[in-house]
Amino acid sequence: MNTVLEGLFFYILSAMILGSAVLTITRRNAVHSAIWLVSTLISIAGLYLHLHAEFLAAVQVLLYVGGIMVLFLFVIMLVNLDEAAKERAFNKQWSVALIAALVLMAELGYFVIRGASAFQFGQSSGGSLAPNTQLIAMALYRDYMLPFEIASLLLLVAILGAVILAKKQI
Amino acid sequence: MTEITTAHYVFLSAALFSIGVIGVLTRRNVVIILMSIELILNAVNINLVAFSKHFLSVNGQAFAVFVIVDAAAEAAVGLGIIIALFRNKETVNADEIDLMKW
Numbered sequence: 029m030n031t032v033l034e035g036l037f038f039y040i041l042s043a044m045i046l047g048s049a050v051l052t053i054t055r056r057n058a059v060h061s062a063i064w065l066v067s068t069l070i071s072i073a074g075l076y077l078h079l080h081a082e083f084l085a086a087v088q089v090l091l092y093v094g095g096i097m098v099l100f101l102f103v104i105m106l107v108n109l110d111e112a113a114k115e116r117a118f119n120k121q122w123s124v125a126l127i128a129a130l131v132l133m134a135e136l137g138y139f140v141i142r143g144a145s146a147f148q149f150g151q152s153s154g155g156s157l158a159p160n161t162q163l164i165a166m167a168l169y170r171d172y173m174l175p176f177e178i179a180s181l182l183l184l185v186a187i188l189g190a191v192i193l194a195k196k197q198i
Numbered sequence: 199m200t201e202i203t204t205a206h207y208v209f210l211s212a213a214l215f216s217i218g219v220i221g222v223l224t225r226r227n228v229v230i231i232l233m234s235i236e237l238i239l240n241a242v243n244i245n246l247v248a249f250s251k252h253f254l255s256v257n258g259q260a261f262a263v264f265v266i267v268d269a270a271a272e273a274a275v276g277l278g279i280i281i282a283l284f285r286n287k288e289t290v291n292a293d294e295i296d297l298m299k300w
């Protein structure tokens with residue numbers, strides 16, 4: 029019963045993720061693409077819940093759907109895209125690009141299927157994911173202290189860079 | 199229905215990655231190319247979290263947090279570049295931006 033329900037959730041979420049992702053890259057209007065990308069990101073947050081990563085699910089909704097997507101929609105409204113929506117949506121090399129990407133997909137799928145049994149290696153190291161937020165906090169502030177500080181510096185540089193790039197006169 | 203293994207998640211992640219690659223290579227609109235990059239980064243995150251559950255170790259989720267931070271920084275700088283580009287060239291189509299091509 030439990031595994032049947034888990035499988036059902038996984039397949040429903042996967043169908044939503046892949047369907048919304050395909051709609052994201054095929055819509056002519058950029059605003060429609062952004063809305064479908066929001067649907068993809070929320071489905072991925074559901075998948076994180078399914079994987080017992082509750083903190084990441086919350087971060088995904090707050091940061092991606094609440095922050096990054098608002099930034100995207102803001103720029104789409106700021107940049108006048110009405111003429112762009114009437115032109116052709118795909119560039120001239122789309123057929124070659126599609127073939128190359130499909131070859132990549134077939135290759136990845138083939139190797140995942142061939143190597144699926146290899147995922148049984150060293151099942152677990154005896155850890156646990158139980159108090160999820162607490163464990164991530166311990167990892168971030170103790171084991172990954174230096175990368176955490178570098179990430180804060182990266183965000184500072186990104187804020188300054190975005191402001192300087194979008195400014196009219198420097 | 200069979201049990202959901204780590205291989206299922208890796209397969210889903212590979213499919214999402216390929217969809218993102220198709221978006222980057224075929225679309226003309228620069229904003230949608232940036233959205234496809236977000237799809238690729240999310241495919242990476244699914245992989246990290248799936249293996250974090252596989253090994254019962256929280257390190258994968260900590261790395262996923264760093265990937266999300268990178269995605270936010272990349273989106274902010276990328277959209278700033280798009281605004282500067284639209285101000286100078288009045289276009290957001292990737293194949294019309296060929297100043298460095300000869």
